[in-house]
Amino acid sequence: MEYCIDKEIKTIILNRDMNSIEPKWVLVYRLITDSIESLSHLKELRSADTIISVSYITVPLLFFRKLGLLKKQISFIWEGFFLHNQKFFSLFKKLFRHLFRQNDALLVYSQFERDLYSQSFNINISNIHYIPLVFEPKPQEILFNQYTKKADWDKIPDEFYFSGGYSHRDYATLIEVFRTIDATLVICYSGMNTEIQSIDIPANVILLHDVSREDFAELVRRSKACLLLIKSNSGAAGQLFVIEVMYNNKIIIASSTDILKEMITHRENGFIVNDPILEIPLIIKDIEEGVADVYTMKRKAKETILSVNCKRNYNHHLNQAFRTVTKYHN
Structure with a gap:
């Protein structure tokens, strides 16, 4: 416009x-x-x-x-x-x-x-x-979405990993990954992600759905890192989520789709995974133990969005x- x-x-x-x-x-x-x-x-x-x-x-x-x-x-x-x-x-x-x-x-x-x-x-x-x-939000600008639910911050720990969005998300695999990880995962999904309803949710996974845009953005900002798993290599790639994460100086761990690989260079401004079950626990271990150069990756992530988007x-x-x-x- x-x-x-x-x-x-x-x-x-x-x-x-x-x-x-x-x-x-x-x-x-x-x-x-x-x-x-x-x-x-x-x-x-x-x-x-x-x-x-x-x-x-x-x-x-x-x-x-x-x-x-x-x-x-x-x-x-x-x-x-x-x-x-x-x-x-x-x-x-x-x-x-x-x-x-x-x-x-x-x-x-x-x-x-x-x-x-x-x-x-x-x-x-x-x-x-x-x-x-x-993606060039103005200071204090609240981006629109139709949802008004508020996150219950009292139930969310200070340290957590975050994933969110609707289109083509592979939350089933992501939840399976966190069964083996001693860390909290918060997922903010749409009520239309109906497959979640049939999954046995482990204690370290917190589910939120249809929360307000400002709370969604705050979840991104408070997280240690964000994750995005996509069901297949198609046009639905979660680009807006990745852009918001990288703009906010956060680490993104994402599926190896062709679209996401245009945005993310592995271990330079984020992580790309081919085998989530095997690779994500190792990446999170590197983040937790300070092996990964998180500061440099966050800086390069923000620079990518400022120059491209x-x-x-x-x-x-x-x-x-x-x-x-x-x-x-x-």
Whole structure:
């Protein structure tokens, strides 16, 4: 939004509901209502040469162009495309074949996804652009989420390890790891992580769910280190969690996925694990005994986020995408 304001780009907000985690039927319903709402803005949309659209509202807009409701020569910049479930890849391959054009651009949040979607959907790699997720919180700023529950700090010890978030988390393996570790693990999960309900929780694992954003951030800040295990090597990689952890000068111990390896260099600004059961106890032992150079790793973690996940870098990459599509309008 700030980019559009700086560039004096007209903005249309279809939905002010900022809830980030919802059941799939709610997301589908919201997409339908947003699609209907966008029809009331056809006059404004028709006047554009380039439309930046965020998330899956782009799909109905591409259909509108295909049906002639929008100018045929309009270019789309689809920001924030990601597809976690490979069972939908064949569907999106057909959608891109029929709806995506040479004068369009796809914006993704990792180089891994750039290569993956180019190969999977037969899109020219020059039409897919990497842009970084931006994390530049203002002093005392409270980032939004829909949850209001407060953490019971009296039940949380002074020293603990922390993991949190919803998408694609492998909490079952993480809990299994901490059965063998003499340390406290606090997990802040979503009520939609239903697999946790069937797990026998050991005494050194504390479960919280759907806590407020400010308490989630405080858990990151108070922790000795943070852990992120991901179920598979897909688009759902917990990037925002890793960015917040590293920004707050905390050690991150994370799964060896292609996306996370773009952010974390093993034993330089964090830890990457291939075998969590075997490796995490050894890493935590190194942290507890002071073997790992924690101070240097924390400093480099913060430096990574300040240089990569900043508005200046985001603007640079988005400008490149703009140049790609606007050359077709000259």
